[in-house]
Structures are given as C-alpha cells and as structure tokens.
Amino acid sequence: MDECRTLLSTHGVGRVAVSPSGGRPAVVPVNYDVVDDAIVFRTSPGSVTAAAAGTEVAFEVDHVDDAPSQGWNVLAVGPAIPVTDPEVTGRLTRDAHTEPWAGGERMMWVSIRPTSLTGRRITAADQ
C-alpha cells in the first residue's frame, strides 16, 4: 500500500476509467497530482470525467517497458468527487504540480480518494 502510494506520486499522467450509468465506458488520460492522499486532476465541466463525478471510477498509473516486459502498475478505485470549495480549489490551483494535459479551459477540479489501492511489479522473472 505504501509502495503503491510512492509509485502513484512518481508519475504525472494517469488514466481515468468511467462507466456512466446507461452510457458507454470510457478511458481518458489526465495529468494528475496527489494532494492530501487524494488523486486530483482538472477537467472541463462538459467532459466524460466531469460527468463521472459522484460515481465510482478506476484510476490507473503504469510504467511499462515493451521489451523486456518490465514495469509496474497501480490501480486506485474510489468515488470521483467534484471539488467545489473555492478555498480548496484555490489551494489546488496553487499547490498542484500538474497542468491539464490537453490544455484549454479545464476549470473543474475532480478528486478521487481511493477506497482500494492495489499494484503489481512485473519483472523478467515473471516470464
């Protein structure tokens, strides 16, 4: 668990998987940061990740070397919560190290506080 937290904090691009009720599943790459044990990222109010706010989402970070097959991945699952408190969003905008990957107007902060955090390391010995 501690190692998963450490690995999470080493990487700036993760993938959020959303599965809206009645909608189609999607995976979106985001620039993220970890603030107070929560994964935070910015999105546009009209995006699929914004629409997922309030639902349980999966967030994945990995480092994969194609050959030889080595790497690690960490999977966090938890509710996606829109961050609306102006004091908190102001602090996030100031303190988070991440810029929104796709640029543009991404004015909505979303926070994922994992209720499950798992990971695995892959080494050549696994083959």
Next chain:
Amino acid sequence: MDECRTLLSTHGVGRVAVSPSGGRPAVVPVNYDVVDDAIVFRTSPGSVTAAAAGTEVAFEVDHVDDAPSQGWNVLAVGPAIPVTDPEVTGRLTRDAHTEPWAGGERMMWVSIRPTSLTGRRITAADQ
C-alpha cells in the same frame, strides 16, 4: 476513423477498462495487437479482463508527452469476446506480434471488435 485505426496499429501497450456488473471497475495494461480489425490480447482465465468477456469494455491507447503537452489518444469501445476456436487461437498465437506484457501463463485470447472508435490529437496550439 482511419487515422484512429492507424494510431491503434502503432502501439503495443493499451489499457482495458472493465466494469463488472456488481463488481468494482478496473483498468489493466495489456500488450495488444490488431488482427482483422479486432483488438486482441492474451490474459489468464482467472483475471479481471477474462471475467469481462461478454461485456462491453473500453480500450485506450495513447501517446503522451508530459511537456510540452502533446500527444494523442484513441478510445475503442465494444464487446470483449473470448476467442475459443482452436483454429483462430492457433493463428493468433502464430501471427500476433505481441507477447503478454506480464508474462506467465496467459492462455486465454480475448478479442474486442470496436463498435465505436474515437480519438484526438493534442498539440501545443490547444493550450
């Protein structure tokens, strides 16, 4: 659509998002290949990706440069189908260019035939 297909075929590692009915969502990196317009990868019979067979899944491939924010991503959505025909699995094992990323015993082939294929390119101009 054609550009999405081209981008899909340039990359060997993608992420499969599954959201099992009654279960928790997950995202798993896989080495994949594209054979006859279907995304194919190998997994273990007991894995979450194997359990997703028969359900609609999202499959994502991206290339992301952290800074400057440039890259692309492609999202395919469709049913995950276990490939059971020995003739087809034999051909996949022979023809597919991919090795299972995590190594080990991954004897089950899964195929995703996208019913939706979307993508976007991000350039510095988007910022």
